[in-house]
Structure formats: C-alpha cells, structure tokens
Amino acid sequence: MATVLSTRRAMSGLYKSDDPFYQTPPTQASPDLWAMTVRVQPDGAAAFDAEIEAWLWQRERPWLNTVVPVLYDPSDHRKVVLDRSPEAQNAAQQATFAMRDQWLAEQARSPVDRLTELMDLRDRGVLSADEYEAQKRRLLGQ
Numbered sequence: 001m002a003t004v005l006s007t008r009r010a011m012s013g014l015y016k017s018d019d020p021f022y023q024t025p026p027t028q029a030s031p032d033l034w035a036m037t038v039r040v041q042p043d044g045a046a047a048f049d050a051e052i053e054a055w056l057w058q059r060e061r062p063w064l065n066t067v068v069p070v071l072y073d074p075s076d077h078r079k080v081v082l083d084r085s086p087e088a089q090n091a092a093q094q095a096t097f098a099m100r101d102q103w104l105a106e107q108a109r110s111p112v113d114r115l116t117e118l119m120d121l122r123d124r125g126v127l128s129a130d131e132y133e134a135q136k137r138r139l140l141g142q
Contacts, residue, residue: 002038
C-alpha cells in the first residue's frame with residue numbers, strides 16, 4: 001500500500017479540445033495520464049517515495065492522503081505501479097476509510113483532553129518543555 005502525496009494531470013485524454021470555437025460542455029471520452037508521488041510503506045522495511053504514472057478516469061483519480069494499492073520491486077524502488085486487482089483496490093479503500101475514521105476521532109476529542117494528554121507526556125519526560133510548548137501552540141492555534 002502507498003499513501004498519495006501529490007497528483008497532477010500529465011496529459012489529457014483523447015478527443016478533448018481546448019479550442020474556444022467549440023462551445024460544448026466538457027466531456028471525457030478517454031482517461032487522462034496522471035502523475036503521482038506516493039509514499040510506499042513496505043512491511044518490515046523503511047518507507048520510500050516513488051513516482052507513478054497511470055491512465056485513470058477523472059473519478060478514479062486518487063486524492064491527497066488516500067491509500068492506493070501498488071506493486072513494487074523490492075530491489076529497485078523506481079519500479080512501482082498501481083495494482084488494479086479488485087481485492088487490492090478494496091483493501092486500499094478500506095485503509096483510506098480507517099485513516100479517515102482515525103482522523104475524525106482525533107478531531108472529535110476536545111482540546112482540553114488533548115492538552116491534558118500533552119501535559120501528562122511532558123510530566124513523564126516523553127516530551128521536552130520546548131516540544132510541549134510547540135505542541136500546545138499548535139493545538140491552541142497560536
């Protein structure tokens with residue numbers, strides 16, 4: 001699995017025209033070539049960033065911080081491609097949902113609870129005073 005760091009349309013699909021003479025609504029008759037930067041997280045190994053190009057329909061385009069299934073060569077990290085199998089696509093979608101649920105649960109906690117947790121970490125020596133102050137400022141939006 002890999003997390004999407006960025007996406008950009010590298011090439012528009014066929015049958016598209018930028019000619020202002022044609023005043024037809026935008027349609028997509030073929031997929032576009034998307035270039036993506038992803039962070040691959042192998043089991044039991046260090047994560048690495050990779051560039052992927054894939055022909056995708058607009059609705060298939062992965063968004064920032066979503067999980068996409070990839071196949072890669074462990075000996076050559078430049079060889080990374082999207083895994084198009086339905087099982088892998090489903091697993092990536094479930095992983096994205098889990099990340100979203102975790103983020104929502106974190107956001108639902110009150111700032112007082114999070115500040116109390118930071119104070120506890122500082123008191124136990126896990127965070128230094130400077131780290132605590134930086135986290136507190138970020139939490140309080142200062």
